[in-house]
Amino acid sequence: EDIKIGIILGFTGPIESLTPSMADGAELAIKEVSDSGLLLDGSTVTPVRADSTCVDAGAATAAAERLITSDGVKGIMGADCSGVTSAILSNAAVPNGVVMISPSATSPALSTADDNGLFFRTAPSDARQGVVMTEVLMEQGIEEVAVTYTNNDYGKGLADSFQAAFEEAGGTVTINAAHEDGKADYSAEVGALASAGGDRLVVAGYVDQGGSGIVRAALDTGAFDTFHFPDGMIGTQLEANFGDEIEGSTGQHPGTDSEGATVFAEIVGDAFDSTSPFTPESYDAAALMLLAMQAAGSSDPSVYKDKVMEVANAPGEPILPGELGKALEILAEGGDVDYVGATAVELIGPGESAGNYREIVVEDGVISTVKYR
Amino acid sequence: MIVVEDLHKHFGGFHAVDGASLEISGGSITGLIGPNGAGKTTLFNVIAGVLEPTSGRVTMDGEDITGLPPHDLFHKGLLRTFQIAHEFSSMTCRENLMMVPGGQSGETLWNTWFGRKRIADEERALAAKADEVLEFLTIEHLADHKAGQVSGGQKKLLELGRTMMVDARIVFLDEVGAGVNRTLLNTIGDAIVRLNKERGYTFVVIEHDMDFIGRLCDPVICMAEGKVLAEGTLDEIKANEQVIEAYLGTGLKNKAAAGAG
Amino acid sequence: MSAPVKNTLLFALVGLLILLTGVMQSWNSALLILNMGLVSAVMAIGVNLQWGFAGLFNVGVMGFVALGGLGAVLVSMPPVGEAWAAGGLGVLAGLLLGAGTIVAAIIAYRRLPRGRGRALAMAGILVVGFFVYRAVLDPSVEAVEAVNPAATGYLGGLGLPVLLAWPVGGLLAAGAAWLIGKTALGLRSDYLAIATLGIAEIIIAVLKNEDWLARGVKNVVGLPRPVPYEIDLQNDPGFVERAAGLGIDPVTASTLYVKVGYSILFLVVLLVLLWMAQMALKSPWGRMMRAIRDNEVAAEAMGKDVTGRHLQIFILGSAVCGLAGAMMTTLDGQLTPGTYQPLRFTFLVWVMVIVGGSGNNFGAVLGALLIWFLWVQVEPIGLFLIQVVTSGMAEDSALRLHLLDSAAHMRLLTMGVVLLVVLRFSPRGLIPEA
Amino acid sequence: MTGGYGAGPDILHDCTVAVNRGEIAVIVGPNGAGKSTAMKAIFGMLDLRQGSVRLDGQDITDLSPQDRVVNGMGFVPQTSNIFTSLTVEENLEMGAFIRRDDFSGTMAQIYDLFPILKEKRNQPAGELSGGQRQQVAVGRALMTEPKVLMLDEPTAGVSPIVMDELFDRIIEVARTGIPILMVEQNARQALEIADKGYVLVQGRNAYTGTGKELLEDPEVRRSFLGG
């Protein structure tokens, strides 16, 4: 059997520069499984890409529909942005009974979506990140911050959950202001942020979108010189853009001290950017889907959907990136695996990542790990 | 019928109409002449509501009509033509005429869906009337031509034709004659007289052709520099020194020479 | 070839394209394209009313479509009782106060004699009104938004059948259009365009940032449907049996059933609108509109109330766009303000109207179906083209890899090429105005 | 010449007009006869289907309008014949666009001829009255110092005094040796000064003769000159 897996990401549109490495990540896992020849008695797996545009629900649904009904994909790795993800979920995946594992849709609202057991995500809900972020900042003794977020469900959800957690912990948020991505100029936002003041500027945005624009303007005007970055901002692009200008800035993003991430980076090598946001998550999403098929002994989504949680969580043999072949073998023999992958996947509740985070600091212009939590 | 009192219209610092006062009596055919730039067209535009006056008042049968929008004035029976033809270029000549009458039931959206029978009847009558007018203007063969693609003079005719589609009370004609063949112009002159006699239209006519003015108009008003310069019968006006100097001139200097050459 | 024959052929061609999609890809894809195509056709009719009939350059389509979507939420979502208890009345009172302030200011403007007194009075009313309004509104909004923000945090809707939302969406858009028309219709051509564009951006900004209204950027998902859910059909033995009778598996049957349901609903709306627009266009009303479009000054002199008519058609066209917006939100099952981008919801609709042939309703519909088809299908077409181009190259040539990597961008490129080709061969649109 | 607009029907049928050095030729005829069309055809603004246009014996049928300008033809169209957003002076300068020499002398002459233009030299031409625009248009054509001057109803809408001046000036120009071809509805006056007259009816030459002959022809008088 040749099993097709859909990869729906915004290859054009506002996050078009994040998506290529995400797709590469997913395809790496697919290739690994396919090449092993161990999946379901030697089935091969072919990825099929489609464009979610990140913002256009109509086009995204059409693309997903085409993947499912025309290409006959057995599962969807995607989508990326929360908005189109829920559109595809309710308009294409659920009606057609196809499993969807998103690597990056982090909106808290997706936890309660009506998914008929078909939707999972290898990214944690942003409700959790807000709490973690508070801990990180409080430990450094920072009690007053300004917050700016990208004006979408991700940014807003994250900023709100952070503000709630931070104020709960006794901190002050001097201003919580949105910024729109892809705009030409951020002087107004930075002016307001500078006026409000704070020990640090929390930028809940995207590194190659408005987030960097804000940081650039804040640095240039001298408004802030240290920042705190959640997941969307952390990537090599950040180092490339600012280097030691943001010395001492901190942040966190989903990740663990499991060797997973390192192993993943090794496997990837120079092929693409393995630390780009949501790239490891993409690898994991694709891997999980295929492992679940193996565990269920079927590529029928209505059958293997029940196995996703099982392969993701303990008990069982821990599986790192590059060990998918091993996992397939174990599963084929009726054994149990605990997929750890590149992001230490642990699915909780309605099938979303529990949320382990890597705390980072910028030192000598390089992002380095402080610790994991 | 129409009384204009101390009307001013300024463009920036320029006083195009500068305190004009005049009276047009019902049933007359009044000629309005004056040098280029005297403010005749501007005066029309102010009376017809296209331009806001800077100051002054216009009344029609005692009712203040200053600053009313043109479409209201139309329904009060005040019509005008344009010096530079304003045809509806993408519509046929017939349609150009048929659109004129107000109060067509087919102009209400509701009727276009639920009153189609009545519309059809009205349209037939309108089309017949339009064809009559076109025939009168000797352009019946252009009925189905796009108005944007007829000759300059024909556009002027259409312009006049529109005023013939409804029962007007007063019609302002801004140089209908410019660019119209003289033979046809005579016919138009006859028509104006007939409309004036038979239907009681009042006319105000701007024209530079003294023969035409002479055939139709009494009285004649001459404007210059935004003011009324003289008023009276054409002969009186023609004899007025100021008018001769500013407007009429004394004929060709080179005529004799040209004739010889 | 006579015009009717050519037009029929063009429609047949688009039909064929959709059928081909059905045969070569899947019927589900084909129907999905058809459905959004029909919704786009309704939008295109709205724009055509304004531009093709009256020459109004409205580039705020996006705003009206979004308002229609808001209508769908406000009508069909269940009310959030807790939020109403927390601050519903406060919000309503705040809004009423806000509206009251403006009305009071307008009354003051009309009643009071011209002069400094009037200006002061108006300023006073506005300033005091603004603060009272904020004082009443803000705490209530905060209370509403605090109610379970991850799932609700807004007032919800009326919980009425979603089909009712379609006319309501239209009304909402019409109301906004009335307000806009009253102020901005004096503008001409591109000036009106940028004004409407700006207003659309303002509408979207409100939708994005006023969470109490429709959850802002957090989106409202799971709107009720006018057609059954696929899952329910799949679990309905009767349905499964009938599907089996037709030889289709139940999942496919259910998805097709639902889509056909939408298609029928949309088609009915489209045909009714098309009939109404055609009748209006071919009547003295349409003639008057064309006259106004050709030459406003002359039309005004011929007794046509140009301003009034502009307002009328602006409201009508916007209402049609609002209706389409409500239909689209119903089809999507969610309202996501972030997805409202001018490129997609304004300019693409304009492309539809112009490619189809402005001033011609059938042209607008044809353009909508064709352009939407392309918008969806240029992606695979572009990919295919790239594959053809690269097939001759060496496996590991850098150029080939680069091209394959960039394949996604073929989507826009292909769209551009197709657009230019179509317009080159019929510069006045596929079905030009007579 | 035979020709028409776009793919439309023929509007000109074997129509011939000619004007010699120092002469004034006037075309008259009913509205829609094809007078303006004939002018445009001579100027190369529509494709001829038959016939030819010659300047100084040289066939220029295939030249583009702007090449004809370079070859010394000047034309004032009947409608939209000024640059409305340019000032009066700039309008005149544009008339002299192809001239490389100093044209201030010509400009002064034109201001002499139409004093009102001097007064309004820095005003956008679009703000002028109908008759004033006509003066700008004629002035613009004169600025070219053309070898042939073609005027389509130059006196439409100008006051009698200006019309007289205009005709005077046209005669003067003709005397300097420049042939002038004009369309006129003020036919009587025009024919009085014309050396040659053409009556065009439905795109065909109906009558041709000297100005005087036409003026005296009773048929012409009745049908085209208003009795």
Add this chain to the structure above:
Amino acid sequence: MDLLNALVAFANFVFIPAVAYGSQLALGALGVTLIYGILRFSNFAHGDTMAIGTMVTVLVTWWMQSVGISFGPLPTALLALPFGILGCMALVLVTDRMVYRFYRAQKAKPVILVIVSMGVMFIYNGLTRFIIGPDDQRFSDGERFIISARTFKEMTGLDEGLAFKTTQGITIVTAVIVVALLFWFLNRTRTGKSMRAYSDNEDLALLSGINPERVVMYTWLIVAALATVAGVLYGLDKSFKPFVYFQLLLPIFASAIVGGLGSPIGAIAGGFIIAFSEVTITYAWKKVLGYTLPESLEPDGLVQLLSTDYKFAVSFIILLIVLLFRPTGLFRGKSV
């Protein structure tokens, strides 16, 4: 002292950024307004024309950097700029010949050209991404600051810093020069006047011996130069990212229109109006007031007229208000 601090804070966060951004918009708007004025359509491809010109400049800059050519304290990109302009010129001329000329000959309505330009926009868009990719590209080098906030503080001893970037300085200077040149060209030279004549009345221009194809060509050449300069300056100041250049289209159009389409002065005024309204209206005055008011009166809140969420909306409201009082823009633009 406090007053000085307030002034510096204002200059640093509002005035300087707005002037630089305004100059960038103004240069973009000039291109749009020229096309509108002379070729009579709204060119939707302008943002992407800027992107293409900039892209060529970026590529040449990289090459120069790799072979070690530099421009002292100034960005190398300025040396590469002429190449970018040439590349952009070549592209728009080819586009004009292959696309727009056909519609000109047809005397197509402006709106058709608008839609056609959208097609061109899609193509340019794809082209840029094909060649350089969708990502952020950095190509600025040289001295970043004329004066940085920190240096300023050290120099003056004030609490507030004042940053003035090299790119901002270059932007402003270039804008002034370009605008002056353009004015001189349009109003004083024969070619410039013939362009205005053509824009006014095509047929009559023909009758005056003006070669329309030449006018069109000059227009495109100037527009290409303007677009590249605007794009490069913007890219130096912020960064080069194709998607953002597309997004720039909106404020650029707003600038051109608020100033009056077809009016170069209007485009400049419009650019500054849009930039200033974006930056000032949503400015939080807390800091400035904190310095100027006595302690007892110091504000608790942000003293912000409106939150920055509405900054775009606000600039559009200002635009609307301007248009309500001046229906064809501040400088009486055209309308087709």
